[in-house]
Amino acid sequence: MRFYSVIILAIFFWSSASATDTLEVQINLRSIQNNSIACTIKFPTLKKGKLRVVFPTYVPGSFNEIYPGNLIQNLVGIIDSNHVVSPVKTNLNSFEFENPNGINTIKYNAKLSWKEDISKHGIFPQLGTTLKDENYFLLNFGAILPFIEGKEKLPIKITIEKEAVYNGFSPLFKISSVTDIEIYFAKNYLQLIDNPILFSTKAEIVFRAGSTRFHCLSNAYGNLSEQAILKTLKPVCEGVVKFCKTLSVKDYYFFILLVDSGEILESANEENYGAVQHSASSVMVLKNYSDPYKIQSEIQQTASHELFHLFEPLNLKTDATSKLNVKAKLPTEHLWLFEGVTEYFSLLMQWREDLITQAEFIQEMRNKISLMQFFEPFSLTEKSSESILTGNETYYRNFYYKGCIAAMMLDLRLLELSQGQLNLQELLLRFKKSMNENYVVKDEELISELIKISSFNELHEFFSKHISGTEPFDFNKYLGLVGWAYEPLKEDTAKLYIDASFRYEKGSKNVYVTNINIDQLGLEEGDVLLKINRKKVYKDNVEELMEKVSSINSGKNVMFSVLRKGKEVKLSGKPLIVNKSQRNVIKVEKRPTPEKRFYRNTYRSGQLNTGKPYRMLN
Ligand SMILES: [Zn+2]
Structure with a gap:
C-alpha cells in the first residue's frame, strides 16, 4: 500500500497556546552553504539568571556521548530583532549569556554531521544530519538543536523551509504542509530529539501488523524495489507482534537509509553504520550493497532487533x-x-x-x-x-x-x-x-x-x-x-567445493548462495540452489547435503543445479581437500x-x- 503525504491544516492547535509559552524553531533547508544550515530559535525571555543554551550530550536510543556543540558556528543572541549579543562557550556543548536581558531569539549555523569528522562530534550517522544531492535529508534534532535551560518542558513548533519536491516523514505531529514549508509540533524538547524527520522525494510504504501501523521510508530504495522492502519488513513486524503479543505503539516508523561509500565522511567507518531505536521509530543506515539479498538480510536483522526493544523490559x-x-x-x-x-x-x-x-x-x-x-x-x-x-x-x-x-x-x-x-x-x-x-x-x-x-x-x-x-x-x-552437542574445536579432513552462506527466503522458498569465500564450481552470488546430486534442496536439508558431498569418504561426483537469471545451470568441479578446523561447533x-x-x-x-x-x- 502506498500513499502520499496529506496536507493537514490544524490551525486550531495553536489557538490554545500563545506564542509566549512556546518555542519556535526555524530551519532553512533551502540555503545550505559550506555544509551548514541556518537555525533560529525564538523563546520567551528569561527574567533573571544566566541564559544557557545547551546541546545534548546524550540522546534517546544511544549510550554514546555526543558533541553537537562542535558543529555549531556563529551562535548569537538577539534582542528586539536587531541588537546582537555573543555568548561564552562554557564547555563542548554549552553556550552562556551572562545577562539574559531581553534576549528572545538565538541564531546559529549547524554543520551537517555526516560530512564532518566523527571523532570531533561523536554522532553516529543514524543520529546525525545529512543532505544528499537534493535527494534526501535526514534531520535528527539532537544533532542540531539545543535546549534553553529552564525551558525544556515547553512545547516546540518547528517550521522547516524546503524544496517543494521533498515530503517530510516523521512520527512527529505535522501541523501543516504547503509546497515549501512544513510545520511540526513536539510536546517538549525530549520528544523532539526522540523523533527524527526524513525529507525525501520517495513515497512512504504503509502496512499493518497486529494493532500497529508500520510506516517505512527509504532514501533511495537502493537496489531494492519498494515491493522488496515491503516483502522483507512485513513478516518481521508480524513475527515480532506475534512474539510480544502486542506492541505498545500505534504507529511505528522505519527510516531506511541505504548509503554508498563516500556519502558519509570516511572517518565514520562502517563499524559506525547501524541503527538506533527511538520510542516510535528506528533509523537504519546500511550499506547499499549491489546484492539485494544482502540488503534485505540486513534490513530483516536490523528491523527485528530494533522492534524487540519495544518489548518490556527490553x-x-x-x-x-x-x-x-x-x-x-x-x-x-x-x-x-x-x-x-x-x-x-x-x-x-x-x-x-x-x-x-x-x-x-x-x-x-x-x-x-x-x-x-x-x-x-x-x-x-x-x-x-x-x-x-x-x-x-x-x-x-x-x-x-x-x-x-x-x-x-x-x-x-x-x-x-x-x-x-x-x-x-x-x-x-x-x-x-x-x-x-x-x-x-x-x-x-x-x-x-x-x-x-x-x-x-x-x-x-x-x-x-x-x-x-x-x-x-x-x-x-x-x-x-x-x-545439540557443542565442541570447542573440531578438526577433520573434507572435500571442499564451496565455502559460502545459504540464505533462505520464506516468500519464494528459495535457498540463495551468498558470501562466497571458496568456490570450485563456478557459482555466483545470488544463485538459487536447486539440486545437489539430483537431490532437491530445501531449507532444512541444504547443510546435510553439503556435508554428504564434502565427506572425504564420499565417492560420488558432485553436480550442483542452480537457478541463475531464470535459467537452470549445471555446475561441477574438483574439490579442494582441506584440513578443516572449526571452532565452537554446534551439532544437532x-x-x-x-x-x-x-x-x-x-x-x-x-x-x-x-x-x-x-x-x-x-
Ligand atoms: Zn539494540
Whole structure:
C-alpha cells in the first residue's frame, strides 16, 4: 500500500497556546552553504539568571556521548530583532549569556554531521544530519538543536523551509504542509530529539501488523524495489507482534537509509553504520550493497532487533534508564540484558517464523560464542555498569555476543527447570503483565524480580555464576537439553567445493548462495540452489547435503543445479581437500531421545507445555 503525504491544516492547535509559552524553531533547508544550515530559535525571555543554551550530550536510543556543540558556528543572541549579543562557550556543548536581558531569539549555523569528522562530534550517522544531492535529508534534532535551560518542558513548533519536491516523514505531529514549508509540533524538547524527520522525494510504504501501523521510508530504495522492502519488513513486524503479543505503539516508523561509500565522511567507518531505536521509530543506515539479498538480510536483522526493544523490559525501563537525562546517563547493571535478550529474541523469532533457517540460527550463535571469547572472562553485570564510562565502549558491542548467548542459556535453563512450562519469552510477558503502567523497577531489583516471577530460586545460582560472576558456561549442559552437542574445536579432513552462506527466503522458498569465500564450481552470488546430486534442496536439508558431498569418504561426483537469471545451470568441479578446523561447533543430534525431542520441539515452536510436566508423561 502506498500513499502520499496529506496536507493537514490544524490551525486550531495553536489557538490554545500563545506564542509566549512556546518555542519556535526555524530551519532553512533551502540555503545550505559550506555544509551548514541556518537555525533560529525564538523563546520567551528569561527574567533573571544566566541564559544557557545547551546541546545534548546524550540522546534517546544511544549510550554514546555526543558533541553537537562542535558543529555549531556563529551562535548569537538577539534582542528586539536587531541588537546582537555573543555568548561564552562554557564547555563542548554549552553556550552562556551572562545577562539574559531581553534576549528572545538565538541564531546559529549547524554543520551537517555526516560530512564532518566523527571523532570531533561523536554522532553516529543514524543520529546525525545529512543532505544528499537534493535527494534526501535526514534531520535528527539532537544533532542540531539545543535546549534553553529552564525551558525544556515547553512545547516546540518547528517550521522547516524546503524544496517543494521533498515530503517530510516523521512520527512527529505535522501541523501543516504547503509546497515549501512544513510545520511540526513536539510536546517538549525530549520528544523532539526522540523523533527524527526524513525529507525525501520517495513515497512512504504503509502496512499493518497486529494493532500497529508500520510506516517505512527509504532514501533511495537502493537496489531494492519498494515491493522488496515491503516483502522483507512485513513478516518481521508480524513475527515480532506475534512474539510480544502486542506492541505498545500505534504507529511505528522505519527510516531506511541505504548509503554508498563516500556519502558519509570516511572517518565514520562502517563499524559506525547501524541503527538506533527511538520510542516510535528506528533509523537504519546500511550499506547499499549491489546484492539485494544482502540488503534485505540486513534490513530483516536490523528491523527485528530494533522492534524487540519495544518489548518490556527490553525497552530500558528501570529507574536508571527510564529518565533520559541529556546531560548525564545513569549506569545500569542490565545493558547486557537489554541488548543481549533483544538480539536473542530477534534471532529466535526469525528462526521460529522461518525467516532464517536452523543452520543460520546456529551459525549466528557460534559466531557470537567465538566473538565473546576474545573478551572472556568478564562479568556482564560489572561491564554493564561500567560501559557508559568513556573508554569502555568496546564492551557495549560484547553485549550482543555474550549477552545474547547468556539469554539463550537462560532460556534453556528455564525450560529445563519448568519441564517445558516456562521459557524466557513467557517470563518477560509475565513480567510485563505484573508492572502497572507507571511502575518502574529499581535497577538493582530487576533480576530478583524476574526470578520471583519465574518461581525458580535455582536461577539465583545461574545469575551469580554467569551474569554477575565470571564462570564460563558449560555449553553442553544447556544445549544437551534439546539434543545439540557443542565442541570447542573440531578438526577433520573434507572435500571442499564451496565455502559460502545459504540464505533462505520464506516468500519464494528459495535457498540463495551468498558470501562466497571458496568456490570450485563456478557459482555466483545470488544463485538459487536447486539440486545437489539430483537431490532437491530445501531449507532444512541444504547443510546435510553439503556435508554428504564434502565427506572425504564420499565417492560420488558432485553436480550442483542452480537457478541463475531464470535459467537452470549445471555446475561441477574438483574439490579442494582441506584440513578443516572449526571452532565452537554446534551439532544437532540426528536421533535424540524422546525427552530431548520434546524439549527440542518446545524450544523451536515456543509452544509451552501447559499440561503436566514432561517427566509425568513417561
Ligand atoms: Zn539494540
